[in-house]
Amino acid sequence: MNAELILQARGLRKSFGALQAVDGVNLDLRKGDITGLIGPNGAGKSTLFGLIAGETRPSSGQVLFQGHDITGMKPEQVFRHGLARTFQIPRPFRKMTVLENVMCAAPNQSGERFWSNWIQPGVVAQQERENRARAEDVLAFCNLTHMTQEMAGSLSGGQQKLLELARVMMAEPRLILLDEPTAGVNPSLIEHLIDRVVELNARGVSFLIVEHNMDLVMRICARIVVMAQGRRIAEGTPAEVTVDRKVIDAYLGEVPA
Ligand SMILES: Nc1ncnc2c1ncn2[C@@H]1O[C@H](COP(=O)(O)OP(=O)(O)OP(=O)(O)O)[C@@H](O)[C@H]1O
Numbered sequence: 001m002n003a004e005l006i007l008q009a010r011g012l013r014k015s016f017g018a019l020q021a022v023d024g025v026n027l028d029l030r031k032g033d034i035t036g037l038i039g040p041n042g043a044g045k046s047t048l049f050g051l052i053a054g055e056t057r058p059s060s061g062q063v064l065f066q067g068h069d070i071t072g073m074k075p076e077q078v079f080r081h082g083l084a085r086t087f088q089i090p091r092p093f094r095k096m097t098v099l100e101n102v103m104c105a106a107p108n109q110s111g112e113r114f115w116s117n118w119i120q121p122g123v124v125a126q127q128e129r130e131n132r133a134r135a136e137d138v139l140a141f142c143n144l145t146h147m148t149q150e151m152a153g154s155l156s157g158g159q160q161k162l163l164e165l166a167r168v169m170m171a172e173p174r175l176i177l178l179d180e181p182t183a184g185v186n187p188s189l190i191e192h193l194i195d196r197v198v199e200l201n202a203r204g205v206s207f208l209i210v211e212h213n214m215d216l217v218m219r220i221c222a223r224i225v226v227m228a229q230g231r232r233i234a235e236g237t238p239a240e241v242t243v244d245r246k247v248i249d250a251y252l253g254e255v256p257a
Contacts, residue, residue: 006031006175006206007083012051012061014044021047023230024061029175034197034207036221036238038214040251043227045210049177052208053085054078066174080107084168085177086161094153098144098163101152102135103128105167134170142166142196158189165196176200178209182216194220218242226250 002008009027013020022044029035037045050056052063054075062071065083073081093101139145142162147155155163161181168176181197182190198220201207211217217224218238226234226241228250234241241247 002028004031005029006066007052007208008064009048009052010062010064012048012063013059014047014051014056015059020230022051022058025227025230025232027225027232029206029208030223032201032204032206033222034201034209034220036217036224037208037210037227038212038217038224038241039227039233040253042229043250044230045227046179048227049085049179049208049210052078053083053177055085076107079171079173082172082174083177084171084173084175086164086168086179086181094151096152097149098139098152098155099132099135099148101163102139102166102170103131106131106134106170131170135166138166138169141169141199143192156186156189158185158193161185161193162189162196165193169200173205175206175208178207178211180211181209182211182213190216 005028007027007029009025012022012025012027014022025044025048027048037048039045047056051058051061054070054073054077057072062069064070065078065081068081070078070081070083075085093104096104136145136148139148142165144159144162144166147159152160152163178197181193185193194216197207197209209217209221221238224236224238224241225232226244226247228246233246233250234244236244
């Protein structure tokens with residue numbers, strides 16, 4: 001696999017009965033890019049996310065992440081490899097505090113294993129302190145420090161998205177799949193959320209983003225992949241895809257032959 005690529009999908013397919021939701025998709029994501037994944041409703045974007053993140057088994061095809069074949073791995077394994085999808089880990093526990101929600105998203109919590117508490121309580125306590133410190137750092141990065149002790153259920157839609165970002169950050173992912181980050185988010189928080197994504201990207205995290213807000217996609221994505229009816233129909237810079245006839249036709253409902 002080309003070292004400049006963080007993710008490669010080859011011939012990915014997923015059918016639901018007679019419907020080809022994802023129909024032989026190839027995808028090359030460059031390391032360090034924010035890539036947009038767009039397409040009309042029902043194009044197969046969410047299904048493709050599920051195939052990459054291990055939630056859905058492909059009917060055929062292969063996914064390589066940082067050179068490793070992750071096809072067929074469980075979502076937790078994919079997560080531990082450094083590929084995180086928002087919503088991939090369980091949704092926030094509404095009756096736990098924001099801090100507890102972030103702490104319990106940390107992979108490798110030996111405190112959860114019954115025996116390790118008896119055999120090596122010092123190690124568990126030390127790890128818990130480290131987790132807490134890291135969770136506090138991540139919450140500060142996401143501007144949620146003032147909400148640390150609030151119940152997760154009391155957060156606004158935008159703050160919930162920030163909490164999700166904080167939770168996936170606990171696994172120090174190299175690639176984050178973001179599902180419609182701005183849907184249901186107050187406009188005043190959208191800029192803040194995007195600012196955090198851009199900052200994480202500057203620190204070396206790659207992103208694949210499904211987003212219906214085209215202005216946003218055009219603004220932050222280096223490259224855009226366009227899907228329609230399960231297929232990848234175009235790929236390029238924002239300037240290239242916006243003038244692509246196949247893309248215009250797909251959005252007008254005329255899918256090219
Ligand atoms: N579990 C499922 N069972 C049956 N059909 C499904 C299932 N999941 C998705 N589909 C179908 O697969 C196709 C692709 O759906 P998908 O949700 O991946 O599209 P999308 O591009 O994410 O759409 P949207 O932008 O509306 O979220 C649609 O026709 C959808 O109805």
